[in-house]
Amino acid sequence: RERVKVEMNNFLYSVLKNVCEQLNDYPYTTIEYEMxxxxxxxxxxxxxxxxxxxxxxxHLEAIKADCNALAMDVQKTLKLKDVVEDDTFTFSAPVEDEEELEDE
Structure with a gap:
């Protein structure tokens, strides 16, 4: 059919155009077979x-499955508390023996 012939020519034109543009990127005047x-x-x-x-x-799917299995294993074996830790520390002087405190 005529439409198939036209579309085939358009397709071949676009492929040839892409190849020629890539070949033009080479800084040489002669194109080698490897290029x-x-x-x-x-x-x-x-x-x-x-x-x-x-x-x-x-391979990526297998890696994802391994990661999911490891995550489940960590969640089972290493239960972490969902507690927000207080980042503020209060420092106090060391408490001496009671006898020393009474002497003062």
Whole structure:
């Protein structure tokens, strides 16, 4: 269909435009193959990129589960009082023996 052809051309145009803009960022007048590979990597390795994304997300979920398990363990074993501690300290002179106080 005509609409599919037009949209495919628009898509290819946007991909090519992005690759060309990245290539233009290089300060060289000649483009090497490695530079081209680097600029086209997101388009040629999309499957590998998506797999890596899934692997990272699964790993983060496992870390979250570990953190939640540790938090529950801490709450069970180390019960903390929900008491606000008084930060003001009152200093008093040391109390001497009662006999010494009576002598005075």
């Amino acid at each position: 081209f590979k680097e600029c086209t990597y997101p388009y040629t390795n999309i499957t590998r990129i998506n797999q890596e994304k899934e692997r990272i997300l699964l």
